Amino acid sequence: MIKQALGSARDVWSGVLDLIYPPCCLVCGKAGDEYLCADCLEKVDTIGPRHCSKCGMPDDGMVCRDCREREYAFDSACSAGTFDGVLQTAIHKFKYRNHIVLADPLGDLLYRCFADAHLTGKVDVVIPVPIHKSRMVERGFNQAIELAKRFCKRTSLPLNTGILIKHRNTPHQVNLRQEIRLTNVRDAFTVVNVENVSGKRVLLVDDVFTTGSTLHEAAKALKAAGASQVHAYTLARSL
Numbered sequence: 720m721i722k723q724a725l726g727s728a729r730d731v732w733s734g735v736l737d738l739i740y741p742p743c744c745l746v747c748g749k750a751g752d753e754y755l756c757a758d759c760l761e762k763v764d765t766i767g768p769r770h771c772s773k774c775g776m777p778d779d780g781m782v783c784r785d786c787r788e789r790e791y792a793f794d795s796a797c798s799a800g801t802f803d804g805v806l807q808t809a810i811h812k813f814k815y816r817n818h819i820v821l822a823d824p825l826g827d828l829l830y831r832c833f834a835d836a837h838l839t840g841k842v843d844v845v846i847p848v849p850i851h852k853s854r855m856v857e858r859g860f861n862q863a864i865e866l867a868k869r870f871c872k873r874t875s876l877p878l879n880t881g882i883l884i885k886h887r888n889t890p891h892q893v894n895l896r897q898e899i900r901l902t903n904v905r906d907a908f909t910v911v912n913v914e915n916v917s918g919k920r921v922l923l924v925d926d927v928f929t930t931g932s933t934l935h936e937a938a939k940a941l942k943a944a945g946a947s948q949v950h951a952y953t954l955a956r957s958l
């Protein structure tokens with residue numbers, strides 16, 4: 720009840736703000752009624768259906784060279800677009816500049832590209848990659864949860880944010896060398912509601928796939944808790 724009232728108050732407040740400061744595209748600055756304009760969205764380099772099934776790297780549809788020697792705990796990975804240009808700028812503004820309004824257009828993009836993940840009808844629950852509670856306090860929101868909320872609204876897939884937690888805080892992956900990234904996040908995740916994941920096909924949602932270390936560790940925890948499948952799906956793929 721309180722949550723609903725707060726939600727309505729927030730909607731009214733955001734309507735008032737829109738009247739005072741009409742939305743403009745946060746990437747190109749064009750005035751209009753969108754925070755991410757159609758011209759910018761058009762420039763996003765989407766990956767499409769042909770990509771490495773293990774890591775989502777744009778490819779000819781086969782397992783890429785890197786993945787032939789690498790094992791991940793997740794069963795497949797796919798990303799909506801490549802992490803460059805408009806998408807990179809939009810994600811930075813969303814995540815580090817607190818432009819939470821970008822969650823809607825970016826979540827919509829995630830939804831529109833979902834068919835390319837070849838997982839339609841094969842997901843029981845959507846779980847966003849959690850951040851540690853101290854990072855939550857610092858940022859005020861978890862970008863993966865915000866993207867997943869919009870994605871689930873569009874797909875009608877069930878969202879569960881109470882299954883997986885990040886119990887150990889870790890330095891930002893972005894500042895670390897590739898070989899350090901895996902040890903940085905090792906065993907950082909725990910499943911707290913095992914009964915909600917046992918036997919389920921999980922879609923693990925995050926903003927960016929870089930080395931796959933975070934998604935691997937999160938998937939490892941979910942598999943240990945009995946998830947039958949874990950598929951990683953991110954907004955962007957770092958090349």
Ligand SMILES: [Zn+2]
Pocket residue numbers: 744745746747748749755756757758759760
């Ligand atoms: Zn724009």
Ligand SMILES: [Zn+2]
Pocket residue numbers: 771772773774775776782783784785786
């Ligand atoms: Zn690959």
